[in-house]
Amino acid sequence: MDFGDTQEEAQFRAEARAWIAAEAPTYLTDSLTKSGFGGVKTGDFDPMVEAKLWQRKKADAGWACIQWPVEFGGRGASPMQSVIWNQEEGIYGKLSGSFIIGQGMCAPTLMAYASEANKARYLPKLASAEEVWCQLFSEPQSGSDLAGLRTRAERDGEDWVINGQKIWTSGAHHSDFGILITRTDPEVPKHRGLTMFFLDMKSKGVVIKPIKQANGESGFNEVYFDDVRIPDTQRLGEVGGGWQVSLTTLMNERLAIGGGIATGFPEIKELVDGLALASGRAIENPAVRSKLADWYAKSAGLKNTSARAMTALSKGEMPGPENSIGKLVAGGMMQDIAKFALDLQGLGGVIVDPQLAAHSARLQAMLLRSPAVRIEGGTDQILRNIIAERVLGLPEELRADKGIPFSKIPSGN
Amino acid sequence: MNFDFSQDEKMLRDQVARFLSDQCSSKTVRSVLEGKAAYATEVWDGLVDMGLTGTAIPESYGGVGAGYLSLCLVAEQLGAFLAPTPFSSSVYLATEALLLFGSEAQKDHWLPKLAAGEAVGTLAVVEAVAQTTAEAIELRFSAGQLTGKKLIVADGGISDFAIVLARNPAGGLGLYLCDLQAGGVVKTAVDTVDPSRNSTSLEFNGCPAELLGTEADGWAQLATVYDRAAVLFAFEQLGGAQSALNMAVDYAKQRFAFGRPIGSFQGLKHMMADMYVALKLAESNCYYAAWALSTNSPDLPLAAATARVSATQAFQLCARDNIQVHGGMGFTWEFDCHLYYRRSNYLTLQLGGLTEWEDKLVSSLASGEAAA
């Protein structure tokens, strides 16, 4: 067991550090430090423009998506080098938040299922964020029950014709492409009638409508498909094999989200360090100390769990489903932290004006954004089901839809 | 970075697991629980034969010198099988105190005996039904003798010597090594929530003892011993938590109610998923603490407190909810659920409870450690 860098790791770290020191957008340091929950804050600058600039700069110098093969715009780096890069990139990494879905989830799916020609055409531009991608999975009737989706794809010559609706599509409004899961056969059991595609978001018949979120921002959208044509060359995997393909995406979703996940611990620690309560210094209050200890132990546990996953990866082993604990722990914890942080500040705790509130109102933003963490990318309940069934081997849920053709499944309306 | 145990360390763990699964069934645990034996002598002898009591003792003192990473994995297995032996008192506490603070003569005399299992040691600290503070220690050391009482000492009834926290004539606290065989100590068994561990009060009536370490630094020395031992206790807790979770999962797969296995009810599934989450967090924190212990990292106080807090939470949760999964059967003497429940609560308190370790964790954080 060894937590230090090996000689090669140290050398790689030094190289990354030097490049970042020379090239990072230091004019954004202050705003980036203060942002964290919900949209990234870049002060007077446009966040998407800044994000693309930084990504492009990284790509040109070989520091984008460093684990990808060089021919697809990466660096062919090891998992451990990728961890080191993320540590060194630090707050500037926040800029790439809008690219996580494309680079962390769509790209691995393309690598596994796209034709060589399509990989060569799309992956390098995905790495440099010249083109941004989104994930068109959830529908009004099927979120947790993803395989219950209804968007239809029907074959017509060399094309497929798409009709239906997706919802909660993060970033659809600034995306160039998306991966889309559809139903191609409603007369077989639900998991068997699905097919995956990717499409140009500017295709004729695609309509994107932003949804205003509970926290006031608009990160996700409704996406409508009205006779949208997709060439068969943009199919990913077999016809009827869409479920298999989606598992690749979802597994990578857990890795992409699970690794360096935010927990809110640094924010609550910073708050209580300087805070006075009616009873005296917050950091000396027993209730505060007890909660801080619990939260630190959890966030350290997550950090150490992902370090173990990295060790497994670097030995060529696949990290196990235990990585589903990341978002499950972090989501609830963030919500608890935010609630507690406000509670320590009297009525003033409700203020969201960054000029008036403590720490630029980051904890208030956390309060309003954290409910979504427990829903997006698999709800807390779905994650517990996964742990119970896949990890502990407990018996499956009794299901009302097992073995029945999709068209005969009760839908409640 | 390489965050994993080596093949040799894992082989040792598997060897200990095989031995314990042969020799340390719940029947063995129950023989101590029900007062038929003070500890499981055959298990203890087997552990000694395997050289495990000397795992972290250097070869120059008769040990194996296999180091702390190995010892952590041994502790995990002892916890998993609820081994009713004085291993933790003798190895994590007495041996550590001697290694850290013993004079050459003390080490030469005691360490080979500890390694060979010829002597069993323990640490005697607690005097009252309250959290222990430096101010509250009354037991006195003067003119080479100890006088006063320790209310509860783990394995006190089966130890050959004790390292005793006592107040010296100058008013400071020191650690004093007292040969319990020499006479003058009254040992009285104490009933606790976990009778599968020996607990004894020790009354010293002018017993000869000698200083371990420095006269005025007893309290700080104790804290150092506790930080190191906390990692090993956390591994025992981790092992216990894993066993309790396994027991719950196995039962939930077999037991039927309402025409289906109870493990298919989401109420129970989610409860066991939460047990698993607590276990994994604790496991990762324990691994990090093992590294900190084995390298004497400056991070040790924080890493140890972190491992201790999460391992305590995990074992308590797993032991508690294992009973719940078992329904009425979980509340019988016959089923083993209560063995884990009892042990989890005993281990929690053994170095000071969760509240005290939470407090230590935050103090180490405040002293400038990096935030996670």
Ligand SMILES: Cc1cc2nc3c(=O)[nH]c(=O)nc-3n(C[C@H](O)[C@H](O)[C@H](O)COP(=O)(O)OP(=O)(O)OC[C@H]3O[C@@H](n4cnc5c(N)ncnc54)[C@H](O)[C@@H]3O)c2cc1C
């Ligand atoms: C901020 C945000 C961003 C998102 N971004 C995207 C995106 O980019 N692309 C995309 O495709 N989707 C996206 N989603 C959608 C997200 O994946 C779904 O919201 C999520 O999977 C839950 O589905 P649902 O909303 O339909 O809720 P439902 O599935 O209807 O769930 C409602 C409640 O029922 C519970 N429930 C459902 N099934 C079970 C079960 N079997 N056992 C126990 N409880 C159950 C759920 O846990 C939940 O509490 C996003 C969501 C959010 C909030």
Ligand SMILES: Cc1cc2nc3c(=O)[nH]c(=O)nc-3n(C[C@H](O)[C@H](O)[C@H](O)COP(=O)(O)OP(=O)(O)OC[C@H]3O[C@@H](n4cnc5c(N)ncnc54)[C@H](O)[C@@H]3O)c2cc1C
């Ligand atoms: C101290 C004590 C006194 C008792 N006194 C009496 C008495 O006087 N008279 C009498 O008749 N009985 C008595 N009982 C029995 C008691 O009613 C049962 O133990 C209880 O109903 C649980 O049944 P079980 O033990 O068979 O557990 P099981 O039914 O096997 O339950 C095991 C676990 O599965 C869970 N589970 C079972 N079904 C479901 C479900 N549908 N959804 C979610 N979870 C589920 C349970 O909550 C439990 O966690 C007593 C029990 C105890 C412990």
